[in-house]
Amino acid sequence: MTNRTFAIIKPDAVKNNYVGKIYNHILDKGFKILSAKLIKMSKYQAEQFYFIHKDKPFYEELTNFMSSGRCMVLALQKENAVEYWREVIGATNPNEAEDGTIRQLYANSLGENAVHGSDSSENAVKEISFFFTESELI
Ligand code: IDP
Ligand code: MG
Secondary structure (H helix, E strand, C coil): CCCEEEEEECHHHHHCCCHHHHHHHHHHCCCEEEEEEEEECCHHHHHHHCHHHCCCCCHHHHHHHHCCCEEEEEEEECCCHHHHHHHHHCCCCHHHCCCCCHHHHHCCCCCCCCEEECCCHHHHHHHHHHHCCHHHCC
16 A cells, blocks of 8 residues: 555664654654554564665675664554655664754664665555564554
8 A cells, every 4th residue: 555654663763762752753743553563673584674785785784783672663654654754764874864853863873773764655565564464554
């Protein structure tokens, strides 16, 4: 469905106790949370999830980080969910993220940047189904 996107509150943000603050951004911006769960990804899961980046120099660092601790995976719903969530989270590099965006406010660094957001509706569908069954999306 095109009005869905997939988000992760990454291990840095969970460790730094920003889950509540990031939840507030999600709700204040009008997203409906279809599902959310706290998980710890295995290294293998992180490698599969970020397979698109397998040839990038940061793949090892990224998959180590994403499997290093608990994270929260979320399926979100709103009109233009993919584009709007990308706007709310800000640029990949927190130093380049606009004021008031989640990454500008809560990210540690380019690698440990607090949140994930799908980059297209097609990927949103794939990413949601990577972590959730249809009956979990309420
Ligand atoms: P995005 O998360 O904004 O879509 P991508 O380019 O898809 O950014 O990269 C995926 C994730 O990989 C980023 O969110 C960040 O955690 C990590 N990453 C991207 N570029 C670098 C880098 O140059 N060094 C370390 N980690 C990086
Ligand atoms: Mg991306």
